[in-house]
Amino acid sequence: MKIIDIITTCLRNLTKRKMRTILTVSGVLIGTSAVIVMFSLGIGMNIQITKMLEEWADLTMIRVDTWRWHDGDNDVAPPDLTDEMIRSFKDIKHVRSATPFYRNIRSGEQVAVYTADGWLIEWGQFIGVYMDELENFGYTLKEGRFKQAGDPPTTVLFGPETGAYLYNFLDDEWANAERDWDTWEIISMPIENFFAEELRIIPLTMTANEWGWFDRDYSVIGSKTAPNMEYDEELNLIGIIDAPPNDWEAREGIFIDMEFLALMIKAYNELNAENQMPEFDGIYNEARVRVDDMNNVPAVEAELKAMGFNAWSFNEMREQMTQQVRTIQLLLAAVAAVSLFVAAMNITNTMIMAIIERTKEIGIMKVLGCDISKIRLMFLGEAAAIGFLGGVAGIVLSYGISLIINNFLGQFFMDMFNYGNMGEEKISLSVIPPYLAFLSLAGATLIGMVAGLYPANRSVKISALSAIAHE
Amino acid sequence: MGAVIAVKNLIKIYKVGSDKVVALNDVTFSIEEGEICCILGTSGSGKSTLLNMLAGLEKPTRGEILIDGQRIERMNEKRITKFRQRNIGFVFQSYNLLHGITALENVAMPLTFRGIKKKKREKIAFMMLAMVGLAKRVRHKPTQMSGGQQQRVGIARAFAARPKIVFADEPTGNLDTKTTIEVMELMVTLSRKNNRTLVLVTHDKDIAAYADRIIQLRDGEIISDERINFKKERVLS
Ligand SMILES: Nc1ncnc2c1ncn2[C@@H]1O[C@H](COP(=O)(O)OP(=O)(O)OP(=O)(O)O)[C@@H](O)[C@H]1O
Numbered sequence: 001m002k003i004i005d006i007i008t009t010c011l012r013n014l015t016k017r018k019m020r021t022i023l024t025v026s027g028v029l030i031g032t033s034a035v036i037v038m039f040s041l042g043i044g045m046n047i048q049i050t051k052m053l054e055e056w057a058d059l060t061m062i063r064v065d066t067w068r069w070h071d072g073d074n075d076v077a078p079p080d081l082t083d084e085m086i087r088s089f090k091d092i093k094h095v096r097s098a099t100p101f102y103r104n105i106r107s108g109e110q111v112a113v114y115t116a117d118g119w120l121i122e123w124g125q126f127i128g129v130y131m132d133e134l135e136n137f138g139y140t141l142k143e144g145r146f147k148q149a150g151d152p153p154t155t156v157l158f159g160p161e162t163g164a165y166l167y168n169f170l171d172d173e174w175a176n177a178e179r180d181w182d183t184w185e186i187i188s189m190p191i192e193n194f195f196a197e198e199l200r201i202i203p204l205t206m207t208a209n210e211w212g213w214f215d216r217d218y219s220v221i222g223s224k225t226a227p228n229m230e231y232d233e234e235l236n237l238i239g240i241i242d243a244p245p246n247d248w249e250a251r252e253g254i255f256i257d258m259e260f261l262a263l264m265i266k267a268y269n270e271l272n273a274e275n276q277m278p279e280f281d282g283i284y285n286e287a288r289v290r291v292d293d294m295n296n297v298p299a300v301e302a303e304l305k306a307m308g309f310n311a312w313s314f315n316e317m318r319e320q321m322t323q324q325v326r327t328i329q330l331l332l333a334a335v336a337a338v339s340l341f342v343a344a345m346n347i348t349n350t351m352i353m354a355i356i357e358r359t360k361e362i363g364i365m366k367v368l369g370c371d372i373s374k375i376r377l378m379f380l381g382e383a384a385a386i387g388f389l390g391g392v393a394g395i396v397l398s399y400g401i402s403l404i405i406n407n408f409l410g411q412f413f414m415d416m417f418n419y420g421n422m423g424e425e426k427i428s429l430s431v432i433p434p435y436l437a438f439l440s441l442a443g444a445t446l447i448g449m450v451a452g453l454y455p456a457n458r459s460v461k462i463s464a465l466s467a468i469a470h471e
Numbered sequence: 472m473g474a475v476i477a478v479k480n481l482i483k484i485y486k487v488g489s490d491k492v493v494a495l496n497d498v499t500f501s502i503e504e505g506e507i508c509c510i511l512g513t514s515g516s517g518k519s520t521l522l523n524m525l526a527g528l529e530k531p532t533r534g535e536i537l538i539d540g541q542r543i544e545r546m547n548e549k550r551i552t553k554f555r556q557r558n559i560g561f562v563f564q565s566y567n568l569l570h571g572i573t574a575l576e577n578v579a580m581p582l583t584f585r586g587i588k589k590k591k592r593e594k595i596a597f598m599m600l601a602m603v604g605l606a607k608r609v610r611h612k613p614t615q616m617s618g619g620q621q622q623r624v625g626i627a628r629a630f631a632a633r634p635k636i637v638f639a640d641e642p643t644g645n646l647d648t649k650t651t652i653e654v655m656e657l658m659v660t661l662s663r664k665n666n667r668t669l670v671l672v673t674h675d676k677d678i679a680a681y682a683d684r685i686i687q688l689r690d691g692e693i694i695s696d697e698r699i700n701f702k703k704e705r706v707l708s
């Protein structure tokens with residue numbers, strides 16, 4: 001007996017009892033779409049979480065620092081973070097790039113940047129990095145370009161919010177960026193185009209007030225009105241990078257080559273014997289590591305920790321949130337699986353009924369020389385077809401439900417959980433990737449087959465003789 | 472011509488509770504190829520039991536059954552099914568056609584089991600139906616046909632796969648006299664034309680008269696085995 005004949009027989013038997021087939025298929029349809037929709041919600045939620053975190057934080061970046069801390073019994077003292085060490089990070093599997101991220105911890109002493117008109121960039125702090133590594137590190141540019149060979153050591157890059165707060169030491173006035181108070185996004189900067197400005201550096205000392213805060217009472221070394229000419233370098237701004245909101249150091253930083261930053265600190269300390277800045281001794285306090293893929297972050301993080309460093313990423317947070325979603329998802333899927341189980345029992349029941357009805361037919365076929373394995377196949381095929389049809393219908397229905405959820409319920413849920421405005425784009429709360437559809441179809445067919453196993457074996461056991469014995 | 476069927480010391484005992492029913496008691500005979508053989512006997516004499524065992528539908532308690540030289544009582548179900556598919560055709564008293572499908576599909580069914588392609592098997596089935604006079608009924612379902620027509624479909628089905636042997640258990644048991652004659656003549660003609668061995672079970676002497684040979688059973692034993700050497704034109708009238 002050919003496969004095509006078995007299939008034809010299955011289909012004929014299914015169409016002969018239309019109502020029963022439709023009802024049984026409906027059971028599978030409900031079960032399948034319940035499972036698909038449940039999983040799609042989980043997948044959609046995970047995508048939303050990742051998207052949300054991505055907008056707010058950098059998920060493939062690991063911060064490495066060397067802060068000493070106490071883990072209860074012992075002092076944890078990470079090894080020295082030297083150039084050699086940072087370059088060795090690049091040898092770790094999945095690490096794309098690594099750079100120091102050296103900042104002078106905010107204190108009264110700093111080197112500041114000002115324009116020819118006397119506008120001083122407040123809060124904007126120098127960050128010592130490998131300038132030629134930034135592009136590879138994955139920072140994107142809002143404007144301008146990255147450092148190239150031949151650029152002078154005074155080359156700098158700004159963050160998107162560098163220069164959002166300005167103080168004019170000539171006129172003693174302040175200028176702040178205009179912000180959208182809901183999203184904290186900048187609407188306009190006090191100086192729109194820093195590229196047109198002549199940027200210079202200036203050594204500053206601030207005095208702490210009675211609460212330990214630094215007032216805007218700058219003592220410019222040399223004279224308040226005329227910055228010290230001995231310490232006068234013109235900076236060469238070549239671009240403005242972008243960074244996620246969480247990376248505030250980068251957002252308002254001034255990126256410069258570490259070598260040059262070290263020289264600046266040295267010059268500052270020579271000018272200002274009373275107020276010394278911590279000098280760079282070849283050991284960084286922070287470095288950043290870029291991992292090729294979000295999913296490889298845990299492994300790299302673990303390796304860095306094994307080396308003795310403190311390593312931080314947002315992966316842990318994402319994992320926690322994903323884990324929560326997974327728990328909910330499993331719970332929902334379990335509920336959905338019950339309906340699939342009921343559908344399977346329904347198939348078994350239908351097939352048993354079909355076999356009882358067709359006892360005589362099976363007997364005749366056996367007497368006429370139909371192979372018992374083909375009889376088994378016929379019934380298994382019928383059960384599998386019910387599963388398959390239910391699966392197909394279930395997928396179609398799921399896509400429909402998914403569409404409804406995303407179009408009508410998506411924003412509602414987002415508002416409910418206070419995830420806020422995700423912009424104009426549509427929110428996909430339920431996502432059905434092709435693999436989910438495919439797996440569900442295969443699963444539904446398999447369930448049909450498993451449900452048909454017992455009836456099919458029963459059909460094989462029917463005695464040909466008693467089946468054809470005339471009534 | 473060699474024996475296509477050979478039965479040696481065949482015994483069949485049914486156990487019903489603690490009682491034993493001896494359905495066949497030491498039966499020995501053989502049938503030649505192309506022979507039309509009738510097994511005659513009253514109700515309960517063991518005719519059907521014998522036929523079912525010859526067809527491999529039941530296992531004997533003791534004894535040997537050789538069909539075409541093969542010991543079929545020793546075969547497992549898979550092999551015996553294959554064997555039946557290749558060598559045996561069946562005509563039933565109650566026709567046993569599948570109701571959901573057409574006459575053509577019913578006749579083509581044994582060919583389907585043999586793995587013959589749809590086009591070819593339907594061509595053969597059509598020829599068979601034409602031969603039994605049902606060319607105009609090929610697309611009819613069994614429920615839309617009379618008993619005689621249904622039995623003719625049954626005969627077409629039995630001969631369709633060109634089996635060596637055709638078994639028929641009371642093929643006219645449900646038919647009236649006129650139809651009985653038509654059906655018997657059809658079966659005998661088809662057997663003779665194609666040199667098929669036909670084993671016919673009946674309790675009716677008149678029907679037995681169509682055969683070349685009559686084996687008579689009583690209480691599971693052969694009481695007579697006679698060969699009719701002259702051809703009769705028509706016995707029933
Ligand atoms: N499955 C069975 N279990 C027990 N006894 C059986 C079984 N089948 C047949 N018999 C017995 O074996 C004997 C022969 O039965 P069989 O069916 O062969 O008779 P038959 O000659 O075909 O009769 P009929 O002309 O009525 O069909 C009977 O006594 C019957 O009761």
Ligand SMILES: [Mg+2]
Nearest residue numbers: 518519520640
């Ligand atoms: Mg009988």
